[in-house]
Amino acid sequence: MKIIIPTETKSQDAPVCPSFGRAPIYAIYDTEGEAYEFLENIAADSSSGAGIKAAQIVADSGADALITYRCGENAANILETAKVKIYKAQQGTIAEHVAMYIDEELPLLTESHPGFHNGGRRGR
Amino acid sequence: MKIAVLSGKGGTGKTFVSVNLACAADKATYADCDVEEPNGHLFFKPVIIDKTAVTVKVPLLDQDRCTRCRKCVDFCRYNALALIKDQLMIFYEMCHSCGGCVIVCPEGALTEEEREIGALEEGLSDEISVITGRMNIGEVSGVPIINEIVKRLPEEDISVIDCPPGSACVVMESIRDADYCILVTEPTLFGVHNLAMVYDLVKLFNKPFGVILNKCMSGENPAEEFCVEKGISILAKIPFDKELGRLNSQGLIAVREDRLYRELFQGILFTIEREVSP
Numbered sequence: 001m002k003i004i005i006p007t008e009t010k011s012q013d014a015p016v017c018p019s020f021g022r023a024p025i026y027a028i029y030d031t032e033g034e035a036y037e038f039l040e041n042i043a044a045d046s047s048s049g050a051g052i053k054a055a056q057i058v059a060d061s062g063a064d065a066l067i068t069y070r071c072g073e074n075a076a077n078i079l080e081t082a083k084v085k086i087y088k089a090q091q092g093t094i095a096e097h098v099a100m101y102i103d104e105e106l107p108l109l110t111e112s113h114p115g116f117h118n119g120g121r122r123g124r
Numbered sequence: 125m126k127i128a129v130l131s132g133k134g135g136t137g138k139t140f141v142s143v144n145l146a147c148a149a150d151k152a153t154y155a156d157c158d159v160e161e162p163n164g165h166l167f168f169k170p171v172i173i174d175k176t177a178v179t180v181k182v183p184l185l186d187q188d189r190c191t192r193c194r195k196c197v198d199f200c201r202y203n204a205l206a207l208i209k210d211q212l213m214i215f216y217e218m219c220h221s222c223g224g225c226v227i228v229c230p231e232g233a234l235t236e237e238e239r240e241i242g243a244l245e246e247g248l249s250d251e252i253s254v255i256t257g258r259m260n261i262g263e264v265s266g267v268p269i270i271n272e273i274v275k276r277l278p279e280e281d282i283s284v285i286d287c288p289p290g291s292a293c294v295v296m297e298s299i300r301d302a303d304y305c306i307l308v309t310e311p312t313l314f315g316v317h318n319l320a321m322v323y324d325l326v327k328l329f330n331k332p333f334g335v336i337l338n339k340c341m342s343g344e345n346p347a348e349e350f351c352v353e354k355g356i357s358i359l360a361k362i363p364f365d366k367e368l369g370r371l372n373s374q375g376l377i378a379v380r381e382d383r384l385y386r387e388l389f390q391g392i393l394f395t396i397e398r399e400v401s402p
Contacts, residue, residue: 049203049218056197056206074215081208 001031003101004063004084005094010038012095020068021051021075027094028061031102036094051075058084067097067106076112125400126283128302130326132318134289136308137338137362140372142286143167145306147379148389151251153283155273157298159242159257159266164286167377170247170254178257178269179238181221185212189233196225196234217264242269246276270297277301282393290318291325299326303400305333306359306392311345319347323354332399334359336392359392 006023007014017023026039039061043053055075058066059082066079069089079086087106089097100106129142139156143164146154156162183196183205190212197205197212204218205225216239226234242259255276257269266288274297277283287298299305305326309319319335326333334357337347341364351358362368368385371378378385 043203046203047201049215052203052206052215052218056208059206059208074218078206078208078213081211081213083209 001065002061002063003029003031003065003067003098004058004061005029005067005089005097006041007094012036012098013093015093016067016069016089016097018069020066020071021046021054023054026057026061028063029094029098049074052078055079055082058082065101067101068109071109071112073112073114125281125304125397126277126285126302127304127306127396128285128287128299128331129306129308130287130291130295130299130322131289131308132291132321133314136310136315136318137336138289138308139164139167139286140368140378141306141308141336141338142284143377144379144385144389145393146252146282146284147377148386148393149282151281153253153255153277153281154286155255155257155277155283156286157257157266157270157273157294158286158288159259159269159294160288162256162258165245165247165254165256166375168247168249168252168254169375170245170249170252170256172245172247174244174246176244176246176272177240178242178244178272179240180219180268181223181236182216182219182239183214183225183234184237185214186233186235189231191231191233193230195228195230199224199228217262221268242266244269244272244276266294267297270294274298274301291321295322295325296329299329299331302331304396305329305331306396307333307335307356308338309335309347310339311337311341311347313346316346316350319350323356334396334399337361339364359395360388362388 005027006017006020007025007027008017022044028037043050051072052074055078065085067087067089086109088109129138131138146152156164194207197207202218202220204215206213241263245256247254255273257273259266288294307322309315335351336359340361379389
C-alpha cells in the first residue's frame with residue numbers, strides 16, 4: 001500500500017503542503033517496505049492545469065491513497081478514475097499523517113474546489 | 125477608426141463612455157467585448173439581425189485507434205489531457221485549441237471537433253451597429269469570442285470597442301487592432317492603481333491614448349494627479365452628476381437625451397480624430 005502526500009521538503013518531519021498541484025515535493029510512503037521516497041513535482045510550474053498533471057503523477061506513482069488539504073475538481077476526477085482515495089490532511093508532519101492513516105484516523109476529503117487558476121476562473 | 129475603451133477596474137464607466145461615444149458619431153459600430161457580462165445592449169436595445177455561435181476546436185478521441193502511447197499527454201503544455209488506467213481523459217476547458225495533440229498522435233486517433241463557447245449578436249439601434257459577444261456560463265476564456273468580434277469591425281466609419289475590465293489576455297485581444305485607447309478612471313486610490321495597470325498596457329502596445337476622468341467631484345482627484353505627473357492627456361472630465369445616474373438607471377443614453385453631453389462626447393471624438401489622423 002502506497003500513500004502519497006504533498007510537502008515542501010524531502011523530509012518525513014515536514015508539514016503537509018497546503019497546495020496539492022503546486023507542491024514542490026511528494027512524499028510517498030510504502031507500508032510494506034515501511035520506507036519513504038520523495039518525488040519532485042514537475043507539475044508545480046505549469047502555467048495551467050497543474051492539478052491535472054499532478055493527478056497524473058499520483059496515478060503513475062501507483063499510490064493507493066493521497067493525503068491533502070484540498071484538491072481541485074479536475075484532479076479529483078482523475079484520481080477517482082485512477083481509484084486513488086483522497087484523505088483530508090490534519091495538523092502535523094508527514095510521518096504523523098502516515099501514522100494517522102495507518103490507524104484509520106483520517107477522514108476522506110469530500111469537497112473539491114473548482115480551481116484557482118485557468119481551470120476555474122479568469123484572471124482579471 | 126477603432127477606439128478601445130478600457131479601465132483597470134470594473135464600474136469606472138467604460139460602458140457609459142463607449143455607448144455615448146458611439147452615439148456621438150453619426151454612424152458607428154459599438155462592440156461589446158466584455159463577453160462575461162455584456163451590458164451595452166441594455167442601452168441600445170438593438171433590433172437583432174444576426175446571431176452566430178462561436179466555437180473552438182477541441183480534440184475528439186477514437187478509442188479504437190488509441191494505443192495509449194501517451195504522446196498527446198506529454199505534448200500538451202496546458203495539461204488538458206491525462207491517461208489514467210488506459211483511459212484518455214480530455215479536459216476541454218484547459219484546451220487552447222493548438223491542435224498539437226492531433227499532430228503528435230501517431231495512430232490518427234485524435235481529430236478536431238468544434239465546441240460552442242458562446243455567441244455573437246449583431247443588431248441595429250438607429251445608426252449604430254451593435255455587436256455583442258456573449259460567453260457561455262462556465263467557460264474559461266473569452267478570447268476566441270473577442271477575436272470574432274474584432275474581425276467584424278469595419279475599416280471605415282468609427283468603431284467603439286467596450287473592453288472587459290482589467291489588463292489580462294481578454295483586454296489585449298480587445299485593443300489589438302485599436303487606433304486609439306481611452307482609459308476611463310474615477311477619483312479613488314483604487315481607481316488610480318488600476319489606471320496605472322492599463323496605462324502600462326497601452327504603453328506596451330504603443331497605442332495613442334488619453335484618459336477620461338469620470339465621476340469628478342470637488343476636492344482632490346488622485347487620478348488627475350497621476351495623469352499630470354505622467355504627462356497623460358486628459359480628454360474630458362465628467363462630473364459625478366445625479367442626472368447621469370438617473371439616465372443610466374433608466375437605460376437611457378445621455379448623448380441622445382441631453383445636448384450638453386452630446387457636445388461633450390462630440391468634442392472627445394473630435395480630439396481623438398485629430399490625434400489619430402491629423
